[in-house]
Amino acid sequence: MAVLKTILYLLVYPGLLFLFVYGTFCEWFDRKVYARLQNRMGPTHTGRWGLLQPVADFFKLMAKEDIVPDAADKPLFTLLPIVGLAVVATAGLLMPLWNPFPEAAGLISFQGDIIVLLYLLSLPTLIAFLAGWSSTNIFSQIGGTRVLTMLFGYEVPLFMAVLSPAILANSWRIAEIGAFYRARPLLLLPNVIGFVVALICVQAKLERTPFDIPHAETEIVGGTFTEYSGKKLAFFRLMTDIELVVSSGLIAAIFLGGFGGSPILAFLQFVVKTLAVIFLLSLIRALTSRIRVDQVVAFAWKTMAPLAVLQLLIVIIIKGLLK
Numbered sequence: 494m495a496v497l498k499t500i501l502y503l504l505v506y507p508g509l510l511f512l513f514v515y516g517t518f519c520e521w522f523d524r525k526v527y528a529r530l531q532n533r534m535g536p537t538h539t540g541r542w543g544l545l546q547p548v549a550d551f552f553k554l555m556a557k558e559d560i561v562p563d564a565a566d567k568p569l570f571t572l573l574p575i576v577g578l579a580v581v582a583t584a585g586l587l588m589p590l591w592n593p594f595p596e597a598a599g600l601i602s603f604q605g606d607i608i609v610l611l612y613l614l615s616l617p618t619l620i621a622f623l624a625g626w627s628s629t630n631i632f633s634q635i636g637g638t639r640v641l642t643m644l645f646g647y648e649v650p651l652f653m654a655v656l657s658p659a660i661l662a663n664s665w666r667i668a669e670i671g672a673f674y675r676a677r678p679l680l681l682l683p684n685v686i687g688f689v690v691a692l693i694c695v696q697a698k699l700e701r702t703p704f705d706i707p708h709a710e711t712e713i714v715g716g717t718f719t720e721y722s723g724k725k726l727a728f729f730r731l732m733t734d735i736e737l738v739v740s741s742g743l744i745a746a747i748f749l750g751g752f753g754g755s756p757i758l759a760f761l762q763f764v765v766k767t768l769a770v771i772f773l774l775s776l777i778r779a780l781t782s783r784i785r786v787d788q789v790v791a792f793a794w795k796t797m798a799p800l801a802v803l804q805l806l807i808v809i810i811i812k813g814l815l816k
Contacts, residue, residue, distance in 0.1 A: 502586075503586070507585065507586065507588065507590055508582070508585075508586065509582055512581075512582055512585045512735045512738060513731065513735075515738055515764075516731060516734035516735040516737065516738050517547035517548050517551065517731075517734055518544070518547075519734060519737055519738050519741070519767070519768070519771055520547040520734045520737070521536055521543065521544055521546060521547050522768060522771060522772075523737070523771055523774070523775050524536055524546075524547075525542075525543070526771075526772055526775040526776075526779075527775045527778055527779055530775065530776065530779035530780075531779060547734070550730070551727050551730065551731060552727075554722075554723060554724070554726050554727035554730070555723070555724050555727045557722060557723045558722065558723055559722060559723030559724050559725060560720075560722050560723065562628055562629065562630065562720050564629040565627055565628050565629055565720065566627040566629070569623065569627040570624070570627045570628060570720075570725075571725070573620050573623055573624045573627065574624075574721070574724075574725040574726075574728035574729050574732070575728060576620060577616075577617055577620040577621075577624075577728065577729060577732040578728045578731060578732045578735070580613055580616045580617060580620070580732075581613070581614075581617060581732050581735040581736045581739060582735060583613060584610055584613035584614055584735075584736075584739045585735060585738065585739050585742075586601055587601055587602070587606050587609065587610045587613075587667065588610075588667070588739060588742045588743070588746065588763075589602060589667055589668035589671065589746065589751065589752065590742065590752055590759065590760060590763040602666065602667070602668055603666065604664070604665050604666050605665045605666070606665070606666055606667055607655070607656070607659055607665050607666065607667050607670070607743075607747075608665060610667065610739075610743060611651075611652060611655060611743075614698065614736065614739065614740060614743070615644075615648065617732060617736055618640055618641070618643075618644050618698065619641075619644075621636075621637065621640045621700075621707065621717045621718075622637040622638075622640045622641045622717075623637070624637065624717055624718065624721070624729070625637025625638075625640070625707075625716070625717040625718075625719075628719070628720035628721070630719050630720045632713040632714045632715070632716065632719045633716065633717055633718070633719045633720055635713050635716070636707040636708055636713050636715075636716030636717035636718075636719070637707070637717050639706045639707040639716070639786045640700070640707040640717060642786050642789075642790060643697060643700075643704065643706065643707070643786060643789050643790070645790065646697070646789050646790035646791075646792070646793030646794065646797075647693075647694040647697040647698060647704075647789070647793045647797065648694075649793075649798060649801075650690050650694050650793055650797035650798045650800070650801040651690070651691060651694035651695070651698065653687075653690075653798070653801035653802065653804070653805055654686075654687040654688075654690040654691040654694065654800075654801045654804060655687070655691055655743065655744075655747055657684060657687045657801070657804045657805050657807075657808045658670060658674070658684045658687065658747050658748060658808070659747070660805070660808050660809065660812065661673075661680065661683070661684070661808045661811060661812050662674065663812075667743070667746050667747070667751070668746075668751065670746070670747055670751065671746045671747070671750060671751015671752065671753070672751060672753065674750045674751065675750045675751060675753045678750060680811070681748065681749070681750060683807050683808060683811050684748055684804070684808070686800055686801075686803060686804045686807070687748065687801065687804040687808075688744070688748040689800070690797050690800050690801050690804065691744055691747075691748065692744065692770070692773055692774065692777070693777070693797060694793075694797060695740045695741075695744065695774070696774055696777050696778070697789060697793070698736075698740065699733070699736060699737060699740065699774075701774065701777075701778050702777075702778045702781055702782065702783060703777075703781035703782055703783050703784045704783075704784070704789055705783055706783060706784070706785070706786045706789065709783060737771065737774075738767065741767040741768075741770040741771050741774070742763065742767050744770050745763070745766035745767050745769070745770055749766045749769075749770075752766070
């Protein structure tokens with residue numbers, strides 16, 4: 494029975510099936526919000542309100558021809574989409590969304606799980622770089638280089654911003670951090686700066702406008718994934734959808750009080766809060782235009798890093814006053 498329960502957790506909820514369904518729904522929500530902000534309709538035809546469009550896109554890619562360039566590093570080129578999907582799916586299992594109690598939250602919950610989650614969210618960036626490099630296409634390699642360059646800009650501010658609430662909560666466990674702020678909602682206010690920094694850094698991590706430099710169609714065709722097609726491209730797109738869910742869930746768990754109450758209420762809070770974060774990400778996407786990669790790094794170190802340090806100082810001072 495315990496083995497069956499574990500398999501259900503891994504494959505159904507909160508495992509791969511749930512992440513696939515909710516990931517594609519979040520893609521639809523993002524595309525719909527982004528379109529409406531630009532006075533467009535967005536997905537409309539596949540399913541009611543176009544809800545099934547991301548699912549249809551996924552299966553359409555799965556049915557298309559899978560081409561591997563002759564000059565590519567074939568084993569690496571083929572393996573990377575699978576590894577990328579496995580990494581973000583594993584990160585999803587760390588989200589405390591199926592059980593609201595800190596002592597038993599998430600399929601895998603332990604002190605330090607926030608560090609592991611941040612580490613797992615860093616890996617897709619390296620996978621994208623290797624994907625571009627292994628294809629040996631000049632556009633893909635330029636895109637991969639841009640991915641790695643951006644990593645050195647936003648990663649440090651993101652880590653500092655996300656870990657600041659953990660310092661005040663005196664815990665490195667995501668579920669306990671959420672429970673701490675649910676019990677003390679006023680202490681969410683000192684973390685507003687960190688919330689803004691984390692939101693912008695996640696936008697850069699997901700390579701969304703204005704940080705979509707690695708796959709700028711007008712400059713480098715499709716960037717990192719130019720040579721990918723068929724099943725491999727479908728896996729990469731699903732990886733991006735799940736990464737969006739996990740990143741939004743992390744921000745919601747840390748900065749918006751997590752997910753508490755009964756299991757159903759906790760799930761509803763997860764959905765509402767992650768969609769609220771995705772709405773803000775879509776708003777940033779609609780209000781901005783692409784910038785250069787050097788501007789990303791300069792903005793990260795000149796603006797985001799100092800703000801993240803300021804957030805840390807505020808948290809340390811408040812923690813000292815609370816003692």
